[in-house]
Amino acid sequence: EDAHGFSLDSTHTSLLLPALNFEHSGLWILQGWAPSQPQKPKGYPGMWQFPKDPDKCCIYRVNANLRRVNAEAYTPQLVIIGPLHHHLKSQALRSLGDITNTKSMGYVNLEEHKKIYLAKFAGRVVDGSEIIDGFRRTIEKHEERIRESYSESTTWIESSEFVEMILHDSVFILEFLLTRYSKIYGKKTGDPLIDEPGLTVTIDSDLMLLENQLPYFILHNLFHPIFPRLVPNMTFRESIIKNFGYRNTIGDDSKFSHFTDLARCVRVESLQSLDQRRYKMLEHVFNADKLHSGGVKFEALEEEFSLEVRFENGCLKMPRLVIYDSSEMELRNIMALEQCHYPYTAHVSSYVDFLDYLIDTDKDVDLLVEKGIIRNAIG
Structure with a gap:
């Protein structure tokens, strides 16, 4: 019997001792216990992907030789779109409070701005919440094809997170266009991305980067049906072409895979008549x-x-x-x-x-x- 009035007879001891083993380190551990093995991640940012259908792959990471000359020309300065720079968001969050890291601050601000734009878009129409839910279902339906559009594996991003990323990025692009079109010259909107020309130009540039793309097919599937309700007498495709200053430079039947491909398409079309x-x-x-x-x-x-x-x-x-x-x-x-x-x-x-x-x-x-x-x- 110990000082607290508890006693251990041989029976109780025989029940306890097989389950416990005293190590020389002075630690009691359960027999048969082993440290749990860390689960192998499904992938890492930057891992190559070998798609089932290579023709669907159209968005790439720029190779090191090109990047070495001018890395900033391929890196988003303000808004991160799609999965290839998705890992930078968590890095940016870790640097919160460091006002000298302006690029990370920009990334964090834009992630919050995407949430604001999603809510703002939902308020544009009476059935906004239902439309957002419909967007989410459409992305889920095409998730595999969206992932196949990238040259790198995106398996390290869980399905629910991937769908939300595509949703927020897609609606951000749409709402940026809509807010820009509705701006009255000389009048502030309260949106820094629209009111400050330097930020507007930076967003336009970021949306043109090869590594910062969404496949155009998903934008078309999401927004083409609803766009006439938002902007009469204009299609979503026409709004994109207008935004980048390519009006009357590309045929109605011309196809492009994303915005970088659009920029190439308007230039290459001039050669179609040549043998x-x-x-x-x-x-x-x-x-x-x-x-x-x-x-x-x-x-x-x-x-x-x-x-x-x-x-x-x-x-x-x-x-x-x-x-x-x-x-x-x-x-x-x-x-x-x-x-x-x-x-x-x-x-x-x-x-x-x-x-x-x-x-x-x-x-x-x-x-x-x-x-x-x-x-x-x-x-």
């Missing part, structure tokens, strides 16, 4: 100043997004290239898409290579600017 088999690969081209000194004339064509270059009667005719703040980012992402998805028809990359041949010195730039082939619209 590619008639042309040979260029082995060498002199720079613009040497060509001009040799008697070659230069003429700018007005089609801004065209890639068609013609040499006729001693005159090199090229489409006008307008350089905006976002031009480098946009072209780099289109070229990255071509390397992954269109390696045998990399027409935008070929056009940029041709420009690289022409431009070696400041004299070349000055000449092309003088002839109207390059126009600086930065700032």
Whole structure:
């Protein structure tokens, strides 16, 4: 009997001792107990995926060689869309309070903004909550196909989390467009993404990044049926084309897989009437100043997004290239898409290579600017 009035006879001891084993460490542990093995994760961010149908894969991570030149050109600055940068959200949350980490602060703010936009959209129509539930069911129905759109495995994102991510990201894109269209010039909306031009431009740029895409088919399935109720006399597709400044530059029957692909499509369409088999690969081209000194004339064509270059009667005719703040980012992402998805028809990359041949010195730039082939619209 111990000091507390409890006693252990041999019977009780025999019941307890087989279940307990005293280790030299001084710890009592249950016999047969072993530390639980951590469950193997279903995957990690960045793991390659081998899809059942490779033709459905259209959204890629930019390879290291391209990223090394200018990583920021491929990285979202404010809004994260889709799964390829989804892991950055948790990293951003860990840096809360660090006001020097402006990019992480932006990510966190935009995740909250997505929730605001979801509620705002639900309030646009009487049956908003039912429509949101319908969106969720549509995403669940197409979840496998959405996942197959990415070159990397997304199995590390649980199904419910994946569906909510696609829902919030999709509605964010739609509500951003709707709020932008309804803005009255000179009047503040109370939405910093709309009221502050710098943020608006950043969102537009982020929505064009190859790694920051949603497959267009799911946006179309979600929003095409309801869009006439929100914006009369305009389709969802037309609103997207208008938002990126591509009006009257793409055919009604032209298909694109996502917004980066749209940017490529409006440029490549100018080549559809040409017989590619008639042309040979260029082995060498002199720079613009040497060509001009040799008697070659230069003429700018007005089609801004065209890639068609013609040499006729001693005159090199090229489409006008307008350089905006976002031009480098946009072209780099289109070229990255071509390397992954269109390696045998990399027409935008070929056009940029041709420009690289022409431009070696400041004299070349000055000449092309003088002839109207390059126009600086930065700032």
